[in-house]
Structures are given as structure tokens and as C-alpha cells.
Amino acid sequence: MQATKSNGSWPTEAIVDTVRRYWGFDQLRPLQEAAIRAGLEQRDSLVVLPTGGGKSLCYQVPPVLAERVDVVVSPLISLMKDQVDGLQECGYPAAALHSGMSPAAAADTMRGIGEGNYRLIFVAPERLLTPGFLQIVDRLDVRAFAIDEAHCISHWGHDFRPEYRQMARLKSRFPRASVHAYTATATRRVQQDIVEQLSLVEPAVLVGGFDRPNLVYRIIPREDVRAQVLEAVRRHAGQATIVYCISRRDTESMADYLSERGVRAKHYHAGLTPDQRRRTQDAFAGERIDVVVATVAFGMGIDRSDVRCVIHAGMPKSIEHYQQETGRAGRDGLEAECVLFYSAADAMKWEMLIERSSDEAMADGSVAAAMKELLSHMRRYCSTVTCRHKQLVEYFGQSYERERCEACDVCLGDTEGVEDATVTAQKILSCVARVGERFGVGHVVDVLLGAETERILACRHTELSTHGLLRETPKKTLTGMVYQLVDQGLLERSADEYPVLRLNAESWKVMRGQRTVQLMRAKKEGVKKSKADATSWDGVDRGLFEALRAERRRIAEERGVPAFVVFGDATLRDLARMRPSSLEAMRGVHGIGERKLGEWGEVFLAIVLEYCAKYGVGLDAAEGRVRRGRKR
Ligand code: ADP
Numbered sequence: 001m002q003a004t005k006s007n008g009s010w011p012t013e014a015i016v017d018t019v020r021r022y023w024g025f026d027q028l029r030p031l032q033e034a035a036i037r038a039g040l041e042q043r044d045s046l047v048v049l050p051t052g053g054g055k056s057l058c059y060q061v062p063p064v065l066a067e068r069v070d071v072v073v074s075p076l077i078s079l080m081k082d083q084v085d086g087l088q089e090c091g092y093p094a095a096a097l098h099s100g101m102s103p104a105a106a107a108d109t110m111r112g113i114g115e116g117n118y119r120l121i122f123v124a125p126e127r128l129l130t131p132g133f134l135q136i137v138d139r140l141d142v143r144a145f146a147i148d149e150a151h152c153i154s155h156w157g158h159d160f161r162p163e164y165r166q167m168a169r170l171k172s173r174f175p176r177a178s179v180h181a182y183t184a185t186a187t188r189r190v191q192q193d194i195v196e197q198l199s200l201v202e203p204a205v206l207v208g209g210f211d212r213p214n215l216v217y218r219i220i221p222r223e224d225v226r227a228q229v230l231e232a233v234r235r236h237a238g239q240a241t242i243v244y245c246i247s248r249r250d251t252e253s254m255a256d257y258l259s260e261r262g263v264r265a266k267h268y269h270a271g272l273t274p275d276q277r278r279r280t281q282d283a284f285a286g287e288r289i290d291v292v293v294a295t296v297a298f299g300m301g302i303d304r305s306d307v308r309c310v311i312h313a314g315m316p317k318s319i320e321h322y323q324q325e326t327g328r329a330g331r332d333g334l335e336a337e338c339v340l341f342y343s344a345a346d347a348m349k350w351e352m353l354i355e356r357s358s359d360e361a362m363a364d365g366s367v368a369a370a371m372k373e374l375l376s377h378m379r380r381y382c383s384t385v386t387c388r389h390k391q392l393v394e395y396f397g398q399s400y401e402r403e404r405c406e407a408c409d410v411c412l413g414d415t416e417g418v419e420d421a422t423v424t425a426q427k428i429l430s431c432v433a434r435v436g437e438r439f440g441v442g443h444v445v446d447v448l449l450g451a452e453t454e455r456i457l458a459c460r461h462t463e464l465s466t467h468g469l470l471r472e473t474p475k476k477t478l479t480g481m482v483y484q485l486v487d488q489g490l491l492e493r494s495a496d497e498y499p500v501l502r503l504n505a506e507s508w509k510v511m512r513g514q515r516t517v518q519l520m521r522a523k524k525e526g527v528k529k530s531k532a533d534a535t536s537w538d539g540v541d542r543g544l545f546e547a548l549r550a551e552r553r554r555i556a557e558e559r560g561v562p563a564f565v566v567f568g569d570a571t572l573r574d575l576a577r578m579r580p581s582s583l584e585a586m587r588g589v590h591g592i593g594e595r596k597l598g599e600w601g602e603v604f605l606a607i608v609l610e611y612c613a614k615y616g617v618g619l620d621a622a623e624g625r626v627r628r629g630r631k632r
Contacts (some may be wrong), residue, residue: 010040010065018065019057022090024571024593029054031208035180036061039144042178044200045152046191051184051209051327052305058085059146059180062091069140072122074148075161078281080122081193085178086565087120091595096122097133110458112141125163134173143177145170147198150181151320154193172198184327185320188397210323210396214330215338216530217388218409220522221484222341224346224476226257227315231526232311232339233263233291239308240284242295244325246314246346254313255293265291268298285562287553294474304562306569310338315346317354318374320396330569335533340382343480344487345441347379383521385486387411392613407530414527418481418519422510422559424470425517428482429491429507431466437457437502441493444501445478453510481519490517537573539621544611545576551607555600565592566600579608581619 015036019025028036029049032054039062063070080096086577087094094107095118112118113136127133147153153164168181177258181194181203195203220228233241243258245251248269255267265281266289283289285304292298296316309410310329316322322340330336351372358368381391388408390400396521404411418424431448447454447461450468461467470478482501485491490510492502509515549572556563567575573593580586583601592601612619 010037014065015061018061020593022060022064022092022593022595023057024589024591024596026565027223028057031206032058033205034053034206038206039146039178039180039206040066042143044178044180044198044203045204045206046181046183046195046200046203047208047352048183048186048191049206050210050212051183051324051405052212052333053330055148055182055184055207055345059148059182060087060092060094060120061335062144067119068144069113069116069298070119070120070144070146071128071137071141071142072120072146072148073125073167074122074127075152075164077124078278079148079594080124081619082285082562082565084122085561088591088595089561089565092120093118093457094120094122098124098129099123099127116140121186125161129166129173130167130557131213137174142174143626144180144183145177146180148182150198151183151186151190151192153197154186154190156284159324165197168197168199169432171244173203180256185396187320187395210393210398211389212327212330212407213389213401213407213535214333214335214536215326216335216407216412216533217326217392218337218387218414218527219342219518220339220415220521221480222343222476223474223480223521225341226254227339229254229311230258230261230263231263232309232337233258235527236309236337238290238308240287240304241291241309241311242298242307242325242328242596243291243311243313244298244316245293245348248295251293251295255291257269258293264289268292268294270295270297282562285565286556287549299325299328306334307331307562308334308336312338312340315340315342315350315378315382317371317378319378319392322378322381323392323396323555332564332568334570334573335374335530335536337530337533342382342496344379344383344483346491347375347487350375351495360454362628376531393436409527412528412530414523415520416523421519422513422517424473424519425485425490425510427466427469428478428485428512429503431464431469432491432501432503432507433511434464434466435461438500440498440500441479441482445475445482448478449473449475450541477521480521484519485517524559539577540573541579541611541617543615544579544608544617546574547607547611548575548604550601568594575604575608578621579619580605581609585620 015033016028019028027250031049035045035047035058039059044587047055047058053549057071059070062577067174077098077100080098084094084096097106097109105308113121123133147167152159152161153167154160179200181198243254245254248271251269253265255265258265266283268277268280284292307329310326322617326338329338341527354368354371377395387405387410389405393400409415431444435447441453446456447464447467448470452462456462486493490506494497495501510517535543552563552566555566568591571589574590578589580589583605586592586597586601586605
């Protein structure tokens with residue numbers, strides 16, 4: 001299809017037609033059109049859209065529509081590979097060049113590029129400015145570069161990569177080409193930095209809403225973290241879940257714990273061999289496991305769009321990290337849950353790590369200071385009882401208009417106050433006083449529980465009046481409460497190598513009964529479902545959905561591609577909701593473009609017809625289209 005420009009600009013229909021033809025979507029999301037236009041018209045741009053907001057489409061559409069070749073710089077090989085696989089399944093001509101390819105495959109791709117077979121070429125940042133690649137760029141007369149994960153260029157961001165700095169040279173080396181920066185997480189300061197570093201000229205700055213209304217955010221006081229994680233995983237049984245832990249060791253023990261309880265889980269961290277990592281990623285993408293327990297090393301390459309739950313067993317070190325990691329949930333626009341089990345202990349641990357790394361590297365103090373600032377925002381986010389959606393959106397410099405989100409622990413009322421919190425706090429604080437403000441959390445908790453450890457016996461702490469004063473409380477719950485008091489400034493924890501608990505003026509006010517205390521805990525009856533969770537399955541025949549899912553898994557396995565590359569969950573749900581009776585009717589289903597209709601239409605149609613005949617379920621339900629997809 002050759003689209004023509006009208007009055008120097010591209011008609012919206014031409015853009016939408018292209019999107020429909022390749023991807024089967026019939027609407028653009030907010031800002032996608034403006035971003036695509038910037039690409040078509042070759043105006044520099046900075047596009048900030050949340051994860052799952054549809055950034056890739058913005059740089060994928062212009063080259064096919066304008067019939068030219070564009071280059072995309074992308075930081076990770078696996079990410080590129082998944083994108084290229086996905087594009088090829090849509091019949092879109094794209095290729096990637098990276099160091100992970102065999103010389104034969106690279107030569108093959110180079111030949112294809114030379115023959116003009118591709119519209120989009122993905123390349124790693126370190127390869128972009130090599131003489132060989134520059135030659136290709138010159139020969140193909142590349143007019144537009146898209147920089148994915150552009151925040152990596154800024155040291156104010158959370159994921160600074162020195163190799164990204166080289167891209168500052170793009171504008172001077174290719175003065176006629178436009179540069180388009182894309183990122184999901186950038187505060188104002190980072191946005192400014194990207195524009196300056198890349199020397200963008202009068203860029204179109206398109207910043208989307210940071211809110212992700214389909215995500216339910218939950219911050220739950222951490223007590224027995226394994227049991228808490230298991231409960232959350234079970235809420236999403238059989239669905240894709242990522243559990244983030246801070247240390248490698250924790251990922252291993254948590255994955256073992258879950259596996260022993262019948263969950264299909266594996267661990268993932270940077271200490272594994274590339275081959276082990278790849279296998280876990282593939283098993284996850286191919287739906288052979290449901291849960292990956294990982295450090296932050298896992299994620300960049302994960303393009304699975306149907307992740308229904310992201311769990312943080314420990315607190316990330318910045319809101320940017322949190323936003324990026326939780327952003328991996330619900331990229332298909334369907335509801336998903338993000339739970340963080342919070343304890344102030346994590347904040348203290350991070351602080352220590354920052355101190356240590358800045359000591360060791362004798363790094364510039366300003367980097368450590370910037371990291372501490374990011375950390376303190378994250379800690380405040382977790383310890384403040386204000387709507388999570390509101391807090392996140394405001395952190396990124398936007399305002400949140402709604403009164404209640406109905407999709408976070410605060411608005412859904414997931415936590416409740418501990419009864420007699422003030423009395424409990426008084427008991428804890430007086431125990432700190434009795435042990436002479438010379439012991440850490442573990443010892444104080446042991447004394448309150450009435451334990452008789454060697455240390456307690458040696459110090460004769462069995463004789464204290466506070467010994468065994470809270471023996472009814474589970475140990476992990478009590479530990480959590482001590483950290484809550486520290487977080488609220490009612491108790492101090494020294495910053496030494498062996499930190500001890502100390503009292504401050506506020507502690508004394510509590511002990512004298514001059515102020516009351518609130519302590520929170522997760523509600524015993526568990527968490528409530530959000531509204532999105534209740535409605536997004538409306539009209540979907542679950543049995544049919546599972547039958548379609550099994551077929552998807554079979555095809556994916558046969559082809560050796562991730563399952564979501566065949567069809568996303570949103571498409572399967574829409575099929576199981578509309579239950580089309582013909583290929584023609586199938587055209588109306590979300591996410592089915594020409595290519596996929598031709599390729600898999602028959603197979604999936606047969607399943608729908610067979611299932612509906614067998615169970616007497618009606619075909620061609622009209623309401624499907626109204627409810628599908630996300631409304632942004
Ligand atoms: P990002 O790169 O911003 O994280 P993606 O480009 O991966 O997001 O898009 C997220 C999901 O949304 C993908 O499954 C994609 O196919 C889908 N998507 C993108 N644009 C649209 C659209 N206009 N209508 C429906 N789905 C879309």
C-alpha cells in the first residue's frame with residue numbers, strides 16, 4: 001500500500017490502515033499518532049510513554065508507511081530478538097544486527113539489508129557507530145534513528161549506561177536525519193538531560209500519562225514473606241508472575257520454596273550462565289513455567305505482555321526501578337497486580353550498600369547523594385498511606401485528578417490497624433530501654449518473645465520485666481512492627497556495622513502516653529479484587545479461553561517462538577468473548593491482522609466452532625468489541 005501525503009502531512013487513515021494491516025489494532029492510543037507523525041515528518045522527538053503504552057508502534061509505523069529504512073538502537077540482544085520475531089510474525093520486514101549472531105547469520109542479514117529487504121534495523125548502541133555500520137547507514141541513506149530506553153543516556157536516570165553517551169554524536173554525523181528518543185521512566189530532569197545529550201533540535205516532546213489504570217498496586221507490611229509471596233502467587237495460579245528479590249540467594253530459596261508447593265517456578269539472576277538464563281526465559285515465554293523469581297537482572301528482555309502479577313519480596317532502590325519492574329505487568333492492557341512486601345529493613349540495607357559502593361569505588365559523592373535521594377523517595381512511597389496511583393503520577397511531575405483509584409491497597413483497604421498498637425509499641429520501646437539501648441532488632445525481638453538464647457542467658461535478660469512480654473505475637477510479625485516504629489521515627493536504628501536500637505524524644509512521648517501509635521498489618525481475610533479484575537473477564541467463556549490457550553502453546557512450541565508472539569491474552573479473551581462463527585467475523589477481534597488471520601484464522605476458528613457446538617455456547621456475541629482492550 002502506498003500512502004500519499006496530503007498537504008504535507010499524512011492522513012490519519014493511512015496511519016490507521018497500516019496499524020490495522022500489520023497488527024490488527026483499529027485505534028491508536030493517545031500520543032501514538034503524534035509520535036508517528038514526528039517520525040514521518042522527521043521532526044526530532046522525545047516520547048515518554050509508560051511501559052505497555054505502545055512505544056514500539058511509534059517507530060515501527062513510519063518506515064513502512066514512508067517506504068524508507070530506519071534504525072532502532074536498543075540496549076539488549078534478547079529484547080531485539082523478541083521484537084524482530086514478533087514483527088516477522090506480523091509480516092513486517094525487520095532485522096537485527098548484534099554480537100550474539102553467528103557470522104553466517106550476520107552475513108545473511110547484511111545481504112538482506114543491502115538488497116533493501118527490511119524497513120527496520122535493530123542495532124546495539126556499541127555497534128551503531130562502528131565503521132561497518134556507519135557505511136550501511138550512509139548507503140541506505142537512513143533518515144531516522146529511534147533510541148529505545150533513552151533514559152540510559154542520563155546519569156540522573158536509574159540505569160545510566162556509558163555506551164549510550166556515544167549517541168550524542170548522531171546529530172552531527174547525520175545532520176539530515178531525525179532522532180527520536182523513547183523511554184518509559186523519566187522525571188523532568190531526565191527528560192531535559194536526554195534532549196541536551198542527543199542535541200535534539202526543537203523536538204516534539206510527547207509525555208503521556210504515567211498512570212497505569214489497569215495495575216493494582218499493593219504495599220503490604222512484610223511479615224512472613226514466603227507465605228505472603230505464595231498467597232499472592234496462588235491468586236494468579238497458572239498465570240505469568242514475576243517475583244523480584246534483592247539478592248541472588250533469596251531468588252534461589254524462594255523458587256525452591258514455591259516449587260516444593262506445586263508452583264511451576266524457576267530462579268533467575270546474573271550469576272547464572274547465559275545458557276541457563278536463556279532456558280529460563282524461554283520456558284517462561286513458552287508458558288512451560290508460570291513464575292520467575294529473579295533479581296533485577298531479569299526484565300529488560302522480557303516482552304511477555306500477559307504478566308498478571310509482579311511481586312517485590314524486597315523494596316527496589318528507586319521509584320524509577322519500581323515503575324519499570326511493575327511496568328512489566330499487564331502490558332496487554334488487561335488487569336494485573338503489583339504487590340510489594342515492605343519492611344524498612346530494606347531501605348537500611350540499600351543505604352548501607354550505597355555507602356559501601358561509594359567508599360569502595362571512591363566514586364563521585366554526588367552520584368551516591370543522587371542515589372540516596374532516589375532511595376528516600378521510594379521509602380516515603382512505601383511508608384505513606386496515600387493512594388499509590390496518585391503518589392506515582394505526582395512523582396513523575398503530573399497531577400492525578402481522581403479522588404480514589406479503586407486499585408491500590410490504600411483505596412481498597414487491604415491493610416488494617418493493629419489493635420492496641422500503642423500498648424504494643426510501649427512494650428517494644430521499654431524493652432529497648434531495658435536492654436540499655438545496646439542491642440539490635442533480633443535480640444530485642446527475642447527478649448520480647450521470651451526466648452532463651454545463649455546471648456539472652458549470658459546477659460541475664462531473662463530477668464528483665466519485658467522478657468516474654470509479647471510471647472503471643474509471631475516472630476516475623478513482631479520484627480515487622482519494630483521496623484514500622486523505626487520508619488515512623490519513633491525509634492532509632494544506628495548506622496553502625498552492628499546496628500543497635502535507640503530511643504529518641506518521640507519514643508519517650510509514646511512511653512509516657514503523650515502520643516498514640518498506629519501499626520498496620522495485612523487484613524486476615526486477604527485482599528479484595530479490583531473493579532478492573534471483575535469486569536475484564538465479562539462475557540469471556542473461560543473454558544474456551546483455556547482451549548485457545550492450549551492451541552496457542554502448541555503453535556508456539558512448534559515454531560519455537562514465545563506464546564505471546566502468536567496471540568496475546570487480550571486477543572484470546574476477545575475470541576472467547578465474541579466467539580466468531582467465520583473468518584470474516586474474526587476480523588473484528590482485537591489483535592488479529594491480515595497476516596495472522598491468514599495464518600491461524602482457520603485453526604482457531606475450528607476450536608471456537610467445536611467448543612461452542614460441544615457445550616451449546618452461542619456464537620457471534622455482539623458485546624465483545626465494546627469491552628475489549630484498554631481504555632486509556
Ligand atoms: P512499550 O514499548 O511502550 O512498553 P509496546 O510497544 O510493547 O509498549 O506495546 C505494549 C502492548 O500494547 C503490545 O502488546 C502492543 O502490541 C499493544 N499495542 C500497541 N499499540 C496498540 C494499539 N494502538 N491498540 C492496541 N494495542 C496496542
